[in-house]
Amino acid sequence: YSSDDYNYEHRRRKRSDTPEKHVEEEKEIDPYFDWFSRRDYLTVTYLIDNAMFSSPSEIDDFWKFVEKYQGIQIRRLQQQSKQTTNISTQDDLPRSSRLSLPQIYDKRYRLNMNVIMNKSAANDTRYDATGERINDNEKNQMSLARLAEFKSIMEYYFDFNQKEKFRRMHKLRQDQANLPIAAYRDEILDTLKTNQVILVAGDTGCGKSTQIPRYLLEAGIDKIACTQPRRIACISLAKRVGYETLNEYGDQVGYQVRFEKTKTKSTRILFMTEGVLLRQVQGDSALSDYDILVIDEVHERHLFTDFILGILKCLITQRQDLRIILMSATINIDLFANYFGQCPVVKVPGRLYKIQVNYVPIKAEESSSKTAKIDVKPYLRIMEQIDNKYPSTDRGDLLVFLSGMADIQTIMDAAKQYSLEAQRWIVLPLHSALSLDEQDKVFDIAPEGVRKCVLTTNIAETSVTIDGIRFIVDSGKVKEMSYDPRYKMQRLQEFWISRASAEQRKGRAGRTGPGVCFRLYSEQEYVSFQEYSTPEIKRVPLDSLMLQMISMGLLDPRKFPFVEAPDMLSIDNALIRLQEQAALSPIDCSLTTIGTMLARLPVDVTIGKMLIMACVFQFVNPILTMASALSIQSPFLSFLQCDPDTITKRRPLMSDHGDPFTLLNTFDEWVHIKADGTNTRMWCKRRGVEEQRLYDITKLRKQFKDLLKDYNMEIDYRETKVRSAFERREHNRKRQQLNVLKSEHEKESNQRKILKLEDACVTSTMDIEDDNLTNVVMKTTDKIRDIEFRLRNDITELKEISNESKHYSSKDINMLKLILVSGLYPQVAIADDYNNYKRDSDQFFHTKTKQFVVLHPTSVFTYDPDLLQPPPVSKTVTGDGGKNKKIFSSQHELIVYVTLLETNKPYLMNAMRTPAMQTLLLYSATLDTNNDFSRILCDQWLEIQFDNVDQAQSLISSVLLLRNARDLLLRLTLQDSGQKTGVDIELISKPHTYELQHLLSLKMTEFLSNSTIYALRRVLLAELETIYRGYGNDEDDIETNRM
Structure with a gap:
């Protein structure tokens, strides 16, 4: 008053x-x-x-x-x-x-x-x-x-x-004071005053990630950088620490992740991913913008975490004023302390209650099943045991750790039947392929007398914390991605977990009260587990890491002080791979012109090269979409790949040319549906498409486009449209509506909901038989995504771009293939000679390093294998004894793929067809020929044999000119981005560059349509010892005949 x-x-x-x-x-x-x-x-x-x-x-x-x-x-x-x-x-x-x-x-x-x-x-x-x-x-x-x-x-x-x-502030301060780390605040700050590096080892729930940045800020430190291995952790922690320090989100506390940041001049605490920090090291090797670096989750041993630790070990000798705090769970502490010269360790206890461990090994007759599916009986027995032993009035949910999505689906199907009978369980999945809405359900509360059963992968070990968990079932298994440098192949295999992971899983049961952990293995098996999980640096491809190291001036990566050095074979193969991508010189492994640009782009080498070559040939818009789609998980839900109704709906989207073009068609059609105002959720539902992935493609597409603009690479000649007064008002109205919806959704998401027994089992985001979706009001999250999409993108322009792709000619398609191949080569495969005698599912292909691989079941070629039938025969030549039959044709094709992945079989992922001769002659690193050029050995494993010698020599001459012109145009394009390329910009004007672009595109199109007849075959390793006979045995003689 x-x-x-x-x-x-x-x-x-x-x-x-x-x-x-x-x-x-x-x-x-x-x-x-x-x-x-x-x-x-x-x-x-x-x-x-x-x-x-x-x-x-x-x-x-x-x-x-x-x-x-x-x-x-x-x-x-x-x-x-x-x-x-x-x-x-x-x-x-x-x-x-x-x-x-x-x-x-x-x-x-x-x-x-x-x-x-x-x-x-x-x-x-x-x-x-x-x-x-x-x-x-x-x-x-x-x-x-x-x-x-x-x-x-x-x-x-x-x-x-x-x-x-x-009142809320009083409660916040009480909660902060009750965290275990609060008692160690002064010890941490005092230790930091007298030591450059300290290690804070704290168990789950101690509060180190949120409180230590706040302590530093209160101690008067201004320039604080905190790294996290995951993007989502950066954003959520910045928001939480901003709230706890009473600062506006994005002001004194901000975050910076790939393509997005809230950093301002007044920012004092900046959360960032490790990749962002590495980019900053490239521009400022002393990291002079920061007084203190907080490196969180070092125990997870991510690839870039280990690299950053090596950089910091070198940096602290140059900057005596720099302070570093390593934060880790109480796992392998001595390794990090010894690495930094016996740095002091502050151990902070967690906030765990007593946990009872029960070893319940699976019986031999159950584990020795011949079927590939996991046995469900041990899991159902534990659910039944919980029902019988613990009253339903006692709160406490069940968290089940499984190795992968297939096991989750199998257990879920069985648990659904049990929950329908018992009426005491709500079964929910949790894995990375779920939509955000479905992931959020695991945080909701089960009604009185009902428990949640959450089936998850190792994502819930550290990344996700679910309150109310009292019971744990640990299968002891995990599926991890590893990389085999010998075969250039990724492997997704099931392993026993480490003892450290087992303890992390157990700890999830004791956060809010006493818990019980059921381990489906014996105590003897537990003792035999590895102590710690294998570091990521020892099981992933190192191409991007090696490129970053060389761009920072580390000419010999083998001498870098790794925490634990990777296999030297992995380093050598990464360098060879970068040479094959023309990012490194084959002579001294120095950066090439395109390699320098690739090191600056915060994207994968393959994707970066596609984007650069798209700018060279001014074919950017479709490549932006395809590169974005290939950078994320497939939008097609794999569990619906055998559903006949879904396949029927998908078929119009499928492209004869391969999976990247199918992804392009899907995105373009979705844009059309959205522009017309039709319910896109229903459209996606009926085709087994996860709409969130299409929104992700849109965001990534815009980010790639902005990235190219930042480097002054011409990408679109469309005139920028000036909004009318009505369009501006409509834009502002939508922005206000978006803010209201976001506020409502944030309040709604902050309030935990009560689940219903109808939610007893969620099998997927799709319900194909739901035909009433047109009458369903959009959810708040759907509205938010739709409005964000329309605010960030000009829907009319996107529709125009998608219309263009619908009218591409065969020449345009071939140009797109050539641009994609520029990034993917040498990831090519050739069909087995006997495929035309085999069933569709038994058809084999061969790469240079791995024989007898197959197409993934989700590939468009799996649904239409006739597309891969041998080309029309123009001529057949049979070798001595009727063996080694050679088929001469102008339509030989290769399979170009994004990933070679081995699960139960080695699979080619995201494959497409491409003309064989043109691809090999334009992108092979080495071309070895005979005297008259009638035979050409490409990269020492694929041989092209021409029927007409004159045509062969003319073709080789054209290829040389095309390759030289392409390289010149590439240097000119990169020159515009401000990069030194060795080309005198004064001698070549802009109009001349455009003229060269037009001429080269025209000549490339003619070359791709070339109808020269040739034979194509795979050269075995044993043949390489004799194939050069006639030129002498001296290695120098062989190199003299290489082009």
């Missing part, structure tokens, strides 16, 4: 000539007054431009407060009417008495704020002789007293809001 209100009351009473008028005016202020009929007017006049309301959601909260305020006033009036005291006396009392406020102004009751009305509205306000407000709309007419009451309600709301904030 401010002084303004008190003065208003005093002046109003003084103006009143008669007591009757005073009483009449007071009677107008009644609790039944309909404020909500004037809501729009009052909102515009008082609230929208008021600095006390920062968002539309706060205005909504205010009106909820008004409703509650009126309810209190009405109840108070009803209570007064029941009293025997004189009502008229009560009515004559001023409002201050009725609200239990002093009748005489007292500054103790004054809020430290002033409610200011909209100035324009105030200037337009008119009153009649009696003080009544004049308004053209009679329903908005209110007296001065009524307006004063509304002003008072606003002040009561601000007072209530302030008290709520103080």
